[in-house]
Amino acid sequence: MLNCGADWLHMDIMDGHFVPNLTIGAPVIESLRKHTKAYLDCHLMVTNPLDYVDPFGKAGASGFTFHVEVSKENWQELVQRIKSKGMRPGVALKPGTPIEEVYPLVESENPVEMVLVMTVEPGFGGQKFMPEMMDKVRALRKKYPSLDIEVDGGLGPSTIDMAASAGANCIVAGSSVFGAPKPAHVISHLRKSVEESQQNI
Numbered sequence: 001m002l003n004c005g006a007d008w009l010h011m012d013i014m015d016g017h018f019v020p021n022l023t024i025g026a027p028v029i030e031s032l033r034k035h036t037k038a039y040l041d042c043h044l045m046v047t048n049p050l051d052y053v054d055p056f057g058k059a060g061a062s063g064f065t066f067h068v069e070v071s072k073e074n075w076q077e078l079v080q081r082i083k084s085k086g087m088r089p090g091v092a093l094k095p096g097t098p099i100e101e102v103y104p105l106v107e108s109e110n111p112v113e114m115v116l117v118m119t120v121e122p123g124f125g126g127q128k129f130m131p132e133m134m135d136k137v138r139a140l141r142k143k144y145p146s147l148d149i150e151v152d153g154g155l156g157p158s159t160i161d162m163a164a165s166a167g168a169n170c171i172v173a174g175s176s177v178f179g180a181p182k183p184a185h186v187i188s189h190l191r192k193s194v195e196e197s198q199q200n201i
């Protein structure tokens with residue numbers, strides 16, 4: 001996908017507990033890192049993200065995004081540990097979680113550097129985009145003009161304009177890209193929509 005124009009590789013880490021699905025862990029990141037210098041954007045859909053910080057740092061992850069729902073007690077320690085391992089901290093929230101829950105993490109003296117707004121229930125690819133999540137993106141963009149705002153779930157040519165015009169600037173796309181006969185065309189469409197919207201915001 002990097003050859004098709006993608007900027008990052010998004011890695012979905014699922015523990016079979018926080019979400020009802022199990023995917024990859026640090027060993028896969030470590031193997032991948034041997035073959036690429038690409039930004040590995042790791043989304044930790046796990047119940048105990050703190051346990052994963054050291055292994056992911058050692059494996060060569062670039063970004064480490066944890067879920068706010070499981071980090072209410074220890075997000076400050078998490079952010080500090082993620083940064084100390086040379087990774088970029090992000091926070092994600094599920095569709096049912098109010099956007100206000102991430103504000104303290106963005107406004108902290110030691111802040112997260114990206115907010116990932118889930119636009120499907122985490123756990124599986126190929127689900128339908130939830131347009132009602134765009135209120136969260138709009139609220140974030142209004143409050144934090146230069147924050148990286150990522151959206152994940154059901155993004156593709158038919159939904160990108162909603163996300164881009166709301167203010168999302170990091171787009172995760174699975175099915176729409178991997179299932180396309182010409183992935184490069186889809187990536188270019190997504191990028192163009194974000195770039196055009198940024199000029200209008």
Ligand SMILES: O=C(CO)[C@H](O)[C@H](O)COP(=O)(O)O
Pocket residue numbers: 012043120121122123124125126127152153154155172173174175176
């Ligand atoms: O995190 C995810 C699910 O938890 C996936 O990254 C996301 O759903 C992207 O897949 P698709 O573009 O097919 O919706």
